[in-house]
Amino acid sequence: MRAKVVELDPIACDGHGICHELLPERITLDDWGYPIIDRRPLTDDLLAHANRAVANCPVLALRLKTVELVIDERMRRGGRGAA
Numbered sequence: 001m002r003a004k005v006v007e008l009d010p011i012a013c014d015g016h017g018i019c020h021e022l023l024p025e026r027i028t029l030d031d032w033g034y035p036i037i038d039r040r041p042l043t044d045d046l047l048a049h050a051n052r053a054v055a056n057c058p059v060l061a062l063r064l065k066t067v068e069l070v071i072d073e074r075m076r077r078g079g080r081g082a083a
């Protein structure tokens with residue numbers, strides 16, 4: 001199963017904070033105004049917001065990356081060790 005996650009280029013980021021305003025569900029800011037990315041997969045309802053955050057970063061420091069989700073067999077069975 002595939003999903004998209006937000007990725008940050010920390011070298012390019014200038015700490016404008018626009019991304020946090022557009023996608024607070026996945027991007028918080030540290031004490032200096034630099035983003036902290038929550039790399040959990042984006043849900044369908046967040047994709048448009050994530051695309052807007054990527055498009056509005058003035059230094060192109062954000063992108064969406066497609067990742068393959070690996071589902072632990074224990075989680076699939078709902079057994080011990082499942083989150």
Ligand code: SF4
Nearest residue numbers: 013014016017019057
């Ligand atoms: S909008 Fe871009 S430059 Fe500004 S904090 Fe977010 S990633 Fe960094």
